[in-house]
Amino acid sequence: MLNVKRRELVVPGELVAEGDYLLGEGLFRDGREIYSSVVGLVDIRGRKVRVIPLQGRYVPKPGDKVIGIVIDAFYYGWILDLNSPYTGTLFASDLLGRKVDFSREDLSEYLEAGDAVFVKVKEVDELMHVSLEADKWGMGKLKRGKLVEISSAKIPRVIGRGGSMISMLQGVSGCRLRVGQNGRVMVWGRDLKRVNAIVEALLMIEREAHTTGLTDRVREFLEKRIGGK
Amino acid sequence: MQEIVSSVKRNYIADLARQRKRVDGRGLDQYREISVEPGLIENADGSALAKIGNTQVLVGVKLQKGEPYPDTPESGVLIVNAELVPLASPTFEPGPPDENAIELARVVDRGIRESQAIELEKLVITPGEEVWIVFVDIHVLDQDGNLIDTSALAAISALWNTKPPKDEDWKLKKFPISKNPVTVTTAKINGEMMVDPCLDEESVMEARISMATTEDGNICAIQKGGSGTLTLQDIDKAYELAVTKADELRKYVK
Amino acid sequence: MEEKPEKLIVNGKRLDGREPGELRPLKIQAGVLKRADGSAYVELGGNKILAAVYGPREFHPRHLQQPTTATLRCRYNMAPFSVSDERKRPGPSRRSIEISKVTREALEPVVFLEQYPRAVIDVFIEVLQADAGTRTAGITAASVAMADGGIPMRDLVASVAVGKVDGTIVLDLNKYEDQYGEADMPIAMLPRKKEISLMQMDGNFTPEEFRQAIELAILGCEKIYEAQREALEKKYSANLGGE
Numbered sequence: 251m252l253n254v255k256r257r258e259l260v261v262p263g264e265l266v267a268e269g270d271y272l273l274g275e276g277l278f279r280d281g282r283e284i285y286s287s288v289v290g291l292v293d294i295r296g297r298k299v300r301v302i303p304l305q306g307r308y309v310p311k312p313g314d315k316v317i318g319i320v321i322d323a324f325y326y327g328w329i330l331d332l333n334s335p336y337t338g339t340l341f342a343s344d345l346l347g348r349k350v351d352f353s354r355e356d357l358s359e360y361l362e363a364g365d366a367v368f369v370k371v372k373e374v375d376e377l378m379h380v381s382l383e384a385d386k387w388g389m390g391k392l393k394r395g396k397l398v399e400i401s402s403a404k405i406p407r408v409i410g411r412g413g414s415m416i417s418m419l420q421g422v423s424g425c426r427l428r429v430g431q432n433g434r435v436m437v438w439g440r441d442l443k444r445v446n447a448i449v450e451a452l453l454m455i456e457r458e459a460h461t462t463g464l465t466d467r468v469r470e471f472l473e474k475r476i477g478g479k
Numbered sequence: 480m481q482e483i484v485s486s487v488k489r490n491y492i493a494d495l496a497r498q499r500k501r502v503d504g505r506g507l508d509q510y511r512e513i514s515v516e517p518g519l520i521e522n523a524d525g526s527a528l529a530k531i532g533n534t535q536v537l538v539g540v541k542l543q544k545g546e547p548y549p550d551t552p553e554s555g556v557l558i559v560n561a562e563l564v565p566l567a568s569p570t571f572e573p574g575p576p577d578e579n580a581i582e583l584a585r586v587v588d589r590g591i592r593e594s595q596a597i598e599l600e601k602l603v604i605t606p607g608e609e610v611w612i613v614f615v616d617i618h619v620l621d622q623d624g625n626l627i628d629t630s631a632l633a634a635i636s637a638l639w640n641t642k643p644p645k646d647e648d649w650k651l652k653k654f655p656i657s658k659n660p661v662t663v664t665t666a667k668i669n670g671e672m673m674v675d676p677c678l679d680e681e682s683v684m685e686a687r688i689s690m691a692t693t694e695d696g697n698i699c700a701i702q703k704g705g706s707g708t709l710t711l712q713d714i715d716k717a718y719e720l721a722v723t724k725a726d727e728l729r730k731y732v733k
Numbered sequence: 734m735e736e737k738p739e740k741l742i743v744n745g746k747r748l749d750g751r752e753p754g755e756l757r758p759l760k761i762q763a764g765v766l767k768r769a770d771g772s773a774y775v776e777l778g779g780n781k782i783l784a785a786v787y788g789p790r791e792f793h794p795r796h797l798q799q800p801t802t803a804t805l806r807c808r809y810n811m812a813p814f815s816v817s818d819e820r821k822r823p824g825p826s827r828r829s830i831e832i833s834k835v836t837r838e839a840l841e842p843v844v845f846l847e848q849y850p851r852a853v854i855d856v857f858i859e860v861l862q863a864d865a866g867t868r869t870a871g872i873t874a875a876s877v878a879m880a881d882g883g884i885p886m887r888d889l890v891a892s893v894a895v896g897k898v899d900g901t902i903v904l905d906l907n908k909y910e911d912q913y914g915e916a917d918m919p920i921a922m923l924p925r926k927k928e929i930s931l932m933q934m935d936g937n938f939t940p941e942e943f944r945q946a947i948e949l950a951i952l953g954c955e956k957i958y959e960a961q962r963e964a965l966e967k968k969y970s971a972n973l974g975g976e
Contacts, residue, residue: 259966259969259970261880261889261961261962261965261966262843262880262885262886262887262888262889263843263886263887263888263889263923263924263925276885278845278885278887285887285888285925287845287885287886287887288880288883288884288885288886289880289881289883289965289969303883304883304969305770305771305881305882305883306882306883306884306885307770307788307789307790307883309848309849335788335789335790335791335803335849335851335852336791336851336852337791376850377800377801377850377851378849378850378851378852403883576827578830578831578833578834579834581827581830581831581834582831582834582835584827585827585828585831589935592935593935593936593937594937686838688932696939696940697937697938697939697940698934698937698938698940698943699935699936699937700934700935701918701932701933701934701935702835702932702933702934703835703838703929703930703931703932703933704835704838705838706837706838706841706842707841707842707930708842708923708926708928708929708930709928709929709930709932710926710927710928710929711927711929711947713929714929714932714947718940718943722940
């Protein structure tokens with residue numbers, strides 16, 4: 251039995267449902283009863299219930315693609331800040347996709363403190379030690395562009411259903427975007443005015459993430475900003 | 480610093496609690512062995528060593544002349560302080576009092592102050608200028624759990640032991656103490672309420688509640704501690720235990 | 734502090750005109766600070782209190798990290814100008830250290846700390862203006878700030894003081910009642926199951942008065958809980974663009 255409507259706003263401790271539902275994120279069970287653990291919007295698909303959080307810090311999960319910032323180097327690789335309570339470790343071999351002879355190679359040729367890197371979360375152990383990899387196509391050091399940070403809870407909206415938002419953003423502006431699930435987005439393109447328009451569009455998406463018809467409104471805004479296509 | 484508790488120990492104590500049993504074989508409403516030895520420190524104006532099980536706390540009282548608080552010019556001053564000295568436990572560290580020492584002192588202070596055990600208004604020398612200050616110093620010697628009850632028992636015993644200082648400004652025949660507040664702490668482990676937690680029990684308890692009551696069964700101070708919650712039934716149970724156990728503890732005072 | 738009024742309750746009403754079971758005017762706002770991960774502002778009577786939450790974030794120094802759970806830290810602090818009498822000396826006092834401890838213990842039961850091994854969550858409570866009941870208003874604000882910051886929680890925590898003045902059990906003591914009343918009992922409650930996570934008391938209660946006081950505190954916490962929910966709903970439904 252459901253106690254709330256789809257897309258209803260709930261707060262921590264609020265009764266969402268009772269009975270045999272499959273629990274997604276943002277919920278916990280107490281006996282038969284299912285409660286929300288965060289402020290968010292209820293999403294129901296069949297027997298599956300979840301609460302889409304409206305706020306909160308990013309926590310790494312295996313398979314996530316994120317943008318990390320190098321904060322430290324060690325003999326075998328680098329430590330990356332992930333805009334999260336946990337840093338990630340990137341071994342040189344997981345960046346370069348080959349064996350590395352550490353006695354001969356100077357790792358600072360590849361990455362240095364401050365560099366932004368597009369990485370995939372390879373593994374997370376129970377102590378939340380995070381290992382990363384970046385040896386696939388399109389991963390690795392992001393050499394140029396403007397880095398924007400928004401709430402990681404809003405990233406699904408930047409991508410859009412089936413990638414609709416991101417392909418619209420790239421199509422209308424001609425800029426390229428790299429979206430990290432940890433709330434970091436890298437934008438680059440030849441025209442600074444267009445890059446800035448995308449940055450503003452991203453902030454608009456963050457602000458209005460849970461409204462309907464957002465893709466159309468962002469398109470309208472972008473077209474006005476860059477003077478039509 | 481915190482004691483590391485193995486999950487084996489945690490589960491063992493929690494399982495026992497479910498069967499309403501305890502690590503040392505006591506009943507849920509049973510204190511460990513209690514003793515109070517007053518007057519141990521001759522240089523203090525009053526003192527007492529209280530033991531509950533292996534836990535030992537020495538309290539000394541010193542009377543000194545000083546200024547009253549500006550908002551209570553016609554009243555003596557009570558100051559309670561607690562030191563968790565490193566000799567009492569491997570987890571105690573030297574240095575300024577931490578939050579546990581401060582909480583201990585303040586909980587003992589409230590039990591004495593709110594019961595009006597000491598007639599502070601009689602401890603005035605010159606109103607607004609000079610009064611007697613009652614320093615109650617709690618010195619923990621051996622920490623094996625339930626510092627609150629042991630310290631409160633030592634403190635009230637030391638106050639009852641307090642003799643008039645040899646000073647021409649002291650005009651009273653005796654130290655003006657008239658009530659006998661006693662503090663009883665009940666711990667919640669696996670949903671069961673039990674008095675006088677030993678250190679092992681404290682290290683796994685969900686919460687504790689300490690209640691100071693006077694002879695008439697009235698409550699004068701409460702402090703809940705620990706990172707769990709208490710239901711209303713738990714609180715009722717704690718009050719019931721606080722009153723019956725206080726009668727027992729009170730026999731050791733004086 | 735001014736002179737003690739002769740009576741604190743006249744014709745069944747309190748000096749500020751309230752009924753015994755009535756709260757002072759209450760206002761709660763969620764999300765009032767830019768930099769913090771979550772924040773809230775509470776006004777209750779003359780109290781003006783801000784709470785901010787940072788984290789979960791990396792915990793330094795490393796040896797303090799707990800391998801299986803996050804650590805919750807709380808700091809209750811009064812601004813030097815927050816009190817009506819003499820300026821309060823800045824920095825922690827014995828009182829504020831104790832309040833920080835019991836505040837942490839009042840909030841810990843609701844936080845899913847086990848979801849963030851090794852991390853730390855910091856809660857900062859700043860009393861900008863004090864008017865009796867600052868610790869309870871601080872807990873009320875902190876729990877809204879945590880929810881606002883997206884920290885997973887089992888429930889909110891609602892908190893209020895009850896006490897006894899002129900022999901009557903009253904809700905939410907004001908400054909006079911706090912100063913001259915016969916008993917003061919701050920309480921925090923998890924509303925969903927009516928579980929108590931903070932209980933302190935000083936003064937004098939008979940067993941019967943104690944029971945009455947707890948009952949009144951529960952009613953008070955329920956009212957506060959409603960205002961907490963409304964504050965969160967208001968902030969986020971504004972964000973939802975009238976959906």
